[in-house]
Amino acid sequence: MDLKSTGKTKEEIKEMYNKYFYETFQRFDFIAEKGEDDYVIDETGKRYLDFMAGIAVNSAGHCNKKVVEAIMEQCQQMMHASNYCYTIPMVMLAQRICDAIGMEKIYFQNSGAEANEVMIKLARKYGKDNFGPNRYHIVTAKNSFHGRTLATLAATGQPGTAIQRNYDPMIPGFSYAEFNNVQAFADACTDDTIAIMVEPVQGEGGVIPATKEFLQGLRKLCDERNMLLLFDEVQTGWGRTGSLMAYMGYGVKPDCVSMAKAMGGGMPIGAMCTSAKLALTFGPGAHGSTYAGNPVACAASYAQIGEIIDQKLPENADKIGAYFREELLKLPCVKEVRGRGLMIGVEFNKDIATDVKYQSADEGLLITAVRPNVIRLVPPLNITEKECDEAFAILHKVVSKLV
Template identity: 40%
Template sequence: MKTANEKKNKMTTSEKTSKYLMPNFGVRDFVVSGGKGSWLFDDKGEKYLDFGAGIAVTCLGHAHPRWAKAVAKQAAEIAHCSNLYMTRQQADLAEKLVEKLGPGKMFFCNSGTEANEALIKAARLYGKKVTGAEGKKFRIVSAIDGFHGRTLGALAATAQEKIQKGFAPILQGFSYAKYNDLKSFEEQMGDDVAAILIEPVQGESGVTPADPKFLKGLKALCKKHGALLLFDEVQCGIGRGGAFLTSQKMGVKPDGVSLAKGLGGGFPIGAVWLAKPVQDIFTPGTHGTTFGGNPLACAAALETLNVIEKEKLCENASKMGERLGRGLEKIAKKYPGKIRLTRGVGLMRAVLFTEQYPNAAVCKKLRENKLILIPAGCNALRFLPPLNVKASEVDKALNIFEKTIERL
């Protein structure tokens, strides 16, 4: 007779996942066992070109030797000590980010959602400070089809029915306007608006870059109404758009930024930067976190930023992004009945399919042909390779993509 333990260990990963994990991620049919650089390995020893990078996270590729060494070294010294104490790693990371983002201060958390949650709270405290009372200036205007996360605050800023559905009543104090439509934002503005929160490139809903003129217009609107301009660069930041922040490339300076995904190179960390005039908005006791910015997460992020600098990965993202973009344009032109269009910046690109070709099915076919992409809104698939992707890997991905599309 087998013991209960023996029976448990005979279960496959898939059986254990469906028995012990909540079903919120739907049915998953792929087991990852490892990765190296731009390649991902499954549990059967098959190798895949990973142009998803864990949804724009592993910006140095998998198992980068310098990153892995820095994480192991820090884990052997001290991983966590709480924010009751200071650590060199946190101070060094904050200094490095301020150097890159401009005069201001940092707050560290654990995810993109948490970073946006902090921005929302910062906007409310700012409104209270400038009016001298709570509840007078607290409204946040965000863009339709944006994505800011899944907690109740971030979800309230996420103007997508499919994300908000089931969670009524939605947190008050949010209004929505059309992306890349300055007039629509103008209509939503008033002196009760504390901030505009927006992605410089809408990622989840299908990789739509903002028009720089639109972002400049938002900056002027914020100035007129005494509101903060807050950029969610959780997905498009940390070099992905071909500059450290995509908004830097677009030439618009915000009052606050949220970061996560690529920041830790695969280690969970989120961050908020607030510009100098509002850098001290969080006074003692107004916000906090147990894990956020612990020495292990900060060491991982510091090494990620060091490698990005040393290996000139923002430049590589720009160059490889153009190569990828050009290749995708060519394929899109060749198959107009299958592909509607392609768009994006740097190494954040999408191909939008026609109705007859659902992105999930195409994604599966591509995976069978050993290329991993990520679905997005607008029936799109996203290309989000690591920032150190090689030209030969971009060409290989394009080749697999074209052959797969041809045979659809």
């Protein structure tokens, strides 16, 4: 469906939106009508270089040919079946994911927040099954972001911010410790702590990568205290940081990992994968979802992950990410450029991130602002140095005007 087919003007569409929708996003002033490889195309035909990638979703490009073909083929066979049935896409995808990332069990969900939610539920059940009713406490990182359901909101280490404000009381059972500080996490753990849950790279927190010593230290701490190590890889997973999953680049294996975003190629799907240690924690009735493991979403994910692996996109993310980070250091007013692979944060010396975001869109580049002074760049993983140069030129023009 495009603007022409509606018989309406752009202003009429915006008026309809304002009438019917709750506004929780400050939107760009264009209608996204088409996605094509690394570009979004608006109602006038203007092309935008998409260094948001649908917020780290379109890692193999917009409307990837093989993903589209997989969706169309599956839609003609079966669009939905209950989870009382076996379905081929679900089983094939489960094998592909577990074999690729070295995990033993998987549970599909519909989003990243749901994947984190079920990971929290699994940890609590494991604690109660094995250690008693009080073993449910989880320590997460300050400035983390794990989702917007009530449980993942409580797990998010941003008390007092707009993310949590007005949703009190928070669900109990969570506390927060300083990111990249093993001792702080050790001090935050109690006899009732069952798990530590962190992002290998904090995305909404300002694109802060974990150090290798930190993640390895958490693994050791969890092993010593009979706790689980949970990684939230909703944004870092599937090639974004230069390896299939970020933990694979750190040499640390968690007990449980969540994923979503890039795994679906644009279709809503998430998952939780676990080691054999947790294989018996869930049984019939322990959890459920009507749409989780939907055949169309699973077919899309199977094709998307195949593209990520076959095109060697993690390797490209590692190579191009290193090049792009070096270029971004040449921007005016830059305090720091950080990240792993093609998950990049640029911190400025001034609070200009929001202005950079919207003025860059006017110039044909889509990015996000995650802090008043930090922009985030998460482009498709198949981008080239040429496209990075185009993005840099726009950013340089915009930032130069603002400072």
